[in-house]
Amino acid sequence: MRQKRFKLHWLDYVIAAVVIAFAAVIWFRISGALNYKWQWDRIPNYILRWDADDGRWYANLLLQGLINTIRIALYSSVLALVLGTVLGIARTANNLAIRMLARTYLEVLRNIPPVVVVFIFFFFLSEQLISALNMESWARGIARQDDIAVWEFFFGDMRRFPSLISGVIVLALFESAFVGEIVRAGIQSVGRGQREAARSIGMTWVDEMRFIVLPQALRRVLPPMSNQFISLVKDSSIISLISVQELTYKTVELVASTRMIFEAWITTACLYFILCFGLSLLFRRLETSAPKH
Amino acid sequence: MSDSKPIIELRHVDKSFGPFQALTDINFSVRPGERVVVCGPSGSGKSTMIRCINQLETHDAGSITVDGIELGDDTSDIRAVRQEVGMVFQQFNLFPHLTVLENLTIGPIRVRKMGKAAAEALARNYLERVHIPEQADKYPSQLSGGQQQRVAIARSLCMEPRIMLFDEPTSALDPEMIGEVLEVMVELANTGMTMVCVTHEMGFARRVADTMVFMEGGRIVEVAPPEEFFTNPKSNRARMFLDQILEH
Numbered sequence: 001m002r003q004k005r006f007k008l009h010w011l012d013y014v015i016a017a018v019v020i021a022f023a024a025v026i027w028f029r030i031s032g033a034l035n036y037k038w039q040w041d042r043i044p045n046y047i048l049r050w051d052a053d054d055g056r057w058y059a060n061l062l063l064q065g066l067i068n069t070i071r072i073a074l075y076s077s078v079l080a081l082v083l084g085t086v087l088g089i090a091r092t093a094n095n096l097a098i099r100m101l102a103r104t105y106l107e108v109l110r111n112i113p114p115v116v117v118v119f120i121f122f123f124f125l126s127e128q129l130i131s132a133l134n135m136e137s138w139a140r141g142i143a144r145q146d147d148i149a150v151w152e153f154f155f156g157d158m159r160r161f162p163s164l165i166s167g168v169i170v171l172a173l174f175e176s177a178f179v180g181e182i183v184r185a186g187i188q189s190v191g192r193g194q195r196e197a198a199r200s201i202g203m204t205w206v207d208e209m210r211f212i213v214l215p216q217a218l219r220r221v222l223p224p225m226s227n228q229f230i231s232l233v234k235d236s237s238i239i240s241l242i243s244v245q246e247l248t249y250k251t252v253e254l255v256a257s258t259r260m261i262f263e264a265w266i267t268t269a270c271l272y273f274i275l276c277f278g279l280s281l282l283f284r285r286l287e288t289s290a291p292k293h
Numbered sequence: 294m295s296d297s298k299p300i301i302e303l304r305h306v307d308k309s310f311g312p313f314q315a316l317t318d319i320n321f322s323v324r325p326g327e328r329v330v331v332c333g334p335s336g337s338g339k340s341t342m343i344r345c346i347n348q349l350e351t352h353d354a355g356s357i358t359v360d361g362i363e364l365g366d367d368t369s370d371i372r373a374v375r376q377e378v379g380m381v382f383q384q385f386n387l388f389p390h391l392t393v394l395e396n397l398t399i400g401p402i403r404v405r406k407m408g409k410a411a412a413e414a415l416a417r418n419y420l421e422r423v424h425i426p427e428q429a430d431k432y433p434s435q436l437s438g439g440q441q442q443r444v445a446i447a448r449s450l451c452m453e454p455r456i457m458l459f460d461e462p463t464s465a466l467d468p469e470m471i472g473e474v475l476e477v478m479v480e481l482a483n484t485g486m487t488m489v490c491v492t493h494e495m496g497f498a499r500r501v502a503d504t505m506v507f508m509e510g511g512r513i514v515e516v517a518p519p520e521e522f523f524t525n526p527k528s529n530r531a532r533m534f535l536d537q538i539l540e541h
């Protein structure tokens with residue numbers, strides 16, 4: 001296997017040549033025909049900025065955005081996992097009404113483009129939830145406190161907190177539909193005998209789920225679940241539309257002020273790629289090292 | 294013997310799966326300490342009947358009373374009965390994500406609300422009883438079929454049930470492992486446990502059974518003490534069945 005893998009066939013050279021030629025044409029079109037002026041040297045400054053007055057490094061637009069993307073992905077995946085687990089359980093419930101309700105939620109969300117979902121939920125959320133909880137002034141209050149550093153570590157700029165939270169909720173609602181289907185498949189993969197054994201020792205339904213079914217189901221769906229998490233990271237770019245200050249939004253800002261369309265977007269693409277590909281390598285490693293029981 | 298009150302009583306029990314009538318007018322009772330072996334051709338409703346006793350299957354008509362509790366829609370009643378009725382399955386149904394010890398303690402801890410240390414002591418005691426104390430920290434997949442079934446028996450016993458149900462406990466085992474499981478079951482029978490076993494192991498039935506129940510087509514065809522059942526079965530069908538399985 002190993003020897004075969006690195007042996008190059010004539011076809012490999014042809015394909016490589018075609019790819020390089022294609023890239024060269026694109027490059028030529030951009031720099032020649034569009035008369036595009038590349039300014040790659042300015043990009044690093046928008047990731048990390050050296051402040052000479054303070055004598056320290058600051059995260060600039062792109063890195064701020066990336067960090068916010070990571071925050072949003074983390075929080076909404078936790079929320080999506082919780083919601084999705086509830087949905088998955090509801091999908092396998094004995095009660096018809098519960099099952100139909102869960103099914104409806106899943107089908108609606110899965111058959112509407114995410115952007116549309118984001119807009120619908122966002123306007124409801126921002127109008128109702130955020131104002132009902134008086135979150136704006138609460139967040140501003142936090143922003144004036146002494147322990148602001150701790151809050152900012154977790155949530156970024158506290159004045160932007162309501163928008164971050166709406167983004168997290170909207171994204172989680174959307175992803176929970178997919179997580180729910182994965183959880184359902186996991187639950188259904190746990191054999192009937194397991195549930196009967198749990199019941200035959202007198203376990204309640206809740207204990208049966210908690211100690212017998214879900215631990216086995218979630219372990220089994222780890223691979224599709226990690227794919228879903230990576231999808232969530234990518235989908236998080238959608239919430240830039242509702243002005244959540246994540247990587248895509250920051251890139252839009254950067255492009256608007258500097259006109260470095262290609263440099264900024266290519267950099268952002270690379271950042272997403274590193275994040276998602278890194279995650280996928282990490283999950284693959286976790287899966288192979290996880291116990292098989 | 295007939296004066297002691299039955300611990301399990303089924304009266305006029307019917308059960309169907311869709312159009313298929315699995316049980317028809319089952320009348321059957323078990324006294325405390327009695328050891329009943331249920332046999333009959335496959336599809337005769339043996340498993341369905343004992344699964345009705347702990348309500349893994351619900352009955353459509355008739356009444357089932359276990360340990361003074363009549364089983365109906367009340368889930369807490371059903372749970373109370375299940376705590377008193379252990380069940381051993383054909384496919385073992387051990388929890389693969391838990392170690393042997395955890396398989397045994399999860400019932401006592403979660404259902405009986407026992408402390409962890411007490412539950413582990415109890416579990417080790419029962420592992421000793423089924424002759425595999427050294428396997429406590431392994432996972433079920435690391436054990437042989439016979440060992441797994443013995444763990445499953447110990448798991449049921451950890452709930453300290455008053456009744457044990459066995460649903461073809463040796464049918465999924467390799468022949469060389471049947472003996473070790475039957476040995477544990479015989480030992481259990483000798484402690485005076487009330488047992489209802491669905492099995493094709495007629496040697497075991499001869500050794501431990503107080504009563505033989507023969508089923509066919511969802512009905513109880515014959516109930517007799519083993520010596521009578523094996524030497525002189527009343528019904529033709531039981532005779533044919535015995536001829537078929539005792540031949541080998």
